Amino acid sequence: MPLLGVRELKKSYVTRVLFEGISFEVNEGDHIGFVGVNGCGKSTLFRILLGLESRDEGDIYLPSSTVIGSMEQKVSNENCSLYDYTLSVFSELMDIELELERIAEAIAASGNADEKTLERQQRLHDRYYDKDGATYRARTRSTLLGLGFTEAELERSISSFSGGQKNKAQLARLLLSDANLLLLDEPTNHLDVSSIEWLEGFLSAYRGSFIVISHDRYFLDRVTNRTMELKDRRLYISQGNYSRHIELRSTARELEMRQYLRTQKEIRRIEGIVEQQRRWGQAHNFITAASKQKQADRLKETLVAPERDSASIHFHFEAKEVGGNDVLVARSLGKAFDGKRIFSGADMLIKKGEKVFLLGDNGCGKTTLLNIIAGRLRASEGSFYLGAHVESAYYEQTFSGLDPNTTVLREVWDKYYTTISHKDICNALAAFLFRGDDVNKPIGTLSGGELARVQLLKLMLTKANLLLLDEPTNHLDIASREALETALDEYNGTMLIVTHDRYLVNRLADRILRMTPNGLEEYIGGYDDYLEAVSAKQKEDSGTEKAVSKNALDYRERKERQSAINRAKGELERCEKAIAAKEEELEKLNSELASPAIASDYKKAGELSEKADALQRELDALYKKWEEAGDRLASLSEE
Secondary structure, three states, X not given: OOOEEEEEEEEEEOOEEEEEEEEEEEOOOOEEEEEOOOOOOHHHHHHHHOOOOOOOEEEEEOOOXXXXXXXXXXXXXXXOEHHHHHHHHHXXXXXXXXXXXXHHHHHHHHOOOOHHHHHHHHHHHHHHHHOOOOOHHHHHHHHHHHOOOOOHHHHOEHHHOOHHHHHHHHHHHHHHOOOOEEEEEOOOOOOOHHHHHHHHHHHHOOOOEEEEEOOOHHHHHHHOOEEEEEEOOEEEEEEOOHHHHHHHHHHHHHHHHHHHHHHHHHHHHHHHHHHHHHHXXXXXXXXXXXXXXXXXHHHHHHXXXXXXXXXXXXXXXXXXXXXXXXXXXXEEEEEEEOOEEEXXXXXXXXXXXXXXXXXXXXXXXXXXXXXXXXXXXOOOEEEEEEOOOOOEEEEOOOOOOOOOOOEHHHHHHXXXXXXXXXXXXXXXXHHOOOOHHHHHOEHHHOOHHHHHHHHHHHHHHHOOOEEEEEOOOOOOOHHHHHHHHHHHHHOOOEXXXXXXXXXXXXXXXXXXXXXXXXXXXXXXXXXXXXXXXXXXXXXXXXXXXXXXXXOOOOHHHHHHHHHHHHHHHHHHHHHHHHHHHHHHHHHHHHHXXXXXXXXXXXXXXXXXXXXXXXXXXXXXXXXXXXXXXXXHHHHHHHO
C-alpha cells in the first residue's frame, strides 16, 4: 500500500504557475531523489505535503499508518545539551522508562503486585523493546558523531551552536524519529565530506522511505532508487538514480520530439485536405471538410510540446596569458590564529594547466590556505610564490567582496568599464541570466544562487590564468553546476579548487590534495580514485594485503598516466565537436555560394568566399590539433 499518493496537484502564485497536473506515489522502500532548477517549486511541494501551504487543485492521499518527518523551520534556543536535545525525539521511550521505574519501586515497597499492575508492566516492556528502547541512547550518540560532532560537543548547550550546526542537530533528530516517510530538503548543506559519506551509508540502509531534494549528484547516485524532476511545471519520474534518470530523459525527449513533429505534420496534412475540400465547394466536400477538421482538432488537443531546456548560465573562462610551467610553489606553509595552529607543513607544486582539488574536513584550514595564496592572509610559517606571468583570481563562498548597496550592473561595470564596453557587460549579464530589470536589482536583495552568478561572472571577466575557487558550486542548481563544469573543463589555465562536490572532483580532477594538520597528502585522479587509494592504504597499514610486486608500476605513475590519458581523450573529443560544427558551418556557406542568387551578386559572393576561406583555415588548425591529440593519446596508451 502506498505511503503517499498525489493526484493532479497544482500550485500558482498570482499569475505564475509553479506546477500543475502532477501525480506520483511513494511506496514502502522508495528512496526518491527530487531535482529541478532553483525556484521551480520543490520546497513548495514539500510544504504542501506537510500541510504548511495550501494547494490550488488536486488531492493528497495520506494513510493513517504514514508518519511524515521533516526538519523544523527553527531550532529552539533552549539551554539543554546537544545530546539531550537530540535524545528528546525518544520522549515516549523515556516516559516508559520512568513509568517502569515507578512500577518497580511500588512493587518493591509493597512486596507484591496485583495482576493489573503486572499486566501493565509487561505491556510497557513489550512496547519498549518493540521500539528498540535498549539501543536508543547508543544510536543517538553514534548518529551525532557520524554527523561530525565531537564527544565534547555532545554536552554543549544547543543554543551555543551556529545555524549550520543546529541544522545538523535537527537532521539527527529526524533520522532517529519514528517517521516512515522522510522529506529531506538539502540535507547535505553544512556537512563536510566525511559526514555526507556517513549520511549516505545511513540512508542507503534506511528501511523506510524518503524524498530528498538535493543538487549533490554524487550523493543522489549513492542513495536513491527513483528520481523525480520538476521542470517547466511538469513532473518527470524515472526508475533509477540521478545518472540513470538523465539517460532515460534524454531518450524520452528524443521520442517526444519525433512524436510531436509527426503529429504536427499530420495536422498540416489534414488541414490541407480541409482547405482543398472547401475550395471545391460542393455539399459533400463541406461534409468531408468538417469531418477532417474535427480529426485535426482532436490531434491538436493531444499535442503536447516537448520538454524545453531550462534557461542556464553560459560560462566561458579563458586565460589571457598562459604563464610559466611552475604556476604555484609552496614550502612548509602554516597558519595559526591566537596561538592555535590550524595547519602546518603544507607543500605543493602545481604545474601549468593542472586542475587540483583541495579536500579535507570542515575547519581543517582549506579556505585559510586559499586566502594565503590569494594574498588576503599572511602565513605564520613557510613561504610560497606564483610563477612567471601568473595572475590569480579568487572566488570566495561568502560573497564578502560584493557591495550590498550597489546594483548588479554597477557591481560589474565599476570594475570593468575601462576594458569592456557597456553593451558587452550587458550581454555577459544576460548570459548569466540577469536580463531586463534584473540588472538593476540591489546586491543586498539577491538570493544565494544569484550572488554566486555575479561572483562567477566577475571571475570570468578577469581572464586570470590561475583560478582559486572556494566551493564554486554552492548555491547553484544542477543545470548551472553542469554548465560551470563544462566551462572549467575547457578552461586553458590552472585551477586550485576547494569543494565538497564529489561529482565535480570526479569529472575534472587531475590530482587531489587532502589537507591534514601536518601537511598535504597527494592522490592522483578523481574522487573515486582517491577513495580506492585510501582504501588500499588502510588495508596495507592493517597488514591484510601483500606488498605490491616490485615489477608493478608505481601507483603514482599509473594514476598520472591515466590522468594524462583522460586529458588527451578530452582534448580529442573537444576537437572532434569543434570540427563537426565548423564543417557544418562551411557546408552551409558553400551551399549559399552555389546558389544562382549569390553567384550573380559579386559583392555578396566575395564576402561569403572570405568567410569560407577563414573557416577553412580554422578547420585546418583544428585538424592539426586533433592529430596532435590523437598522437599523444596513442603514445600514452602504448606505454
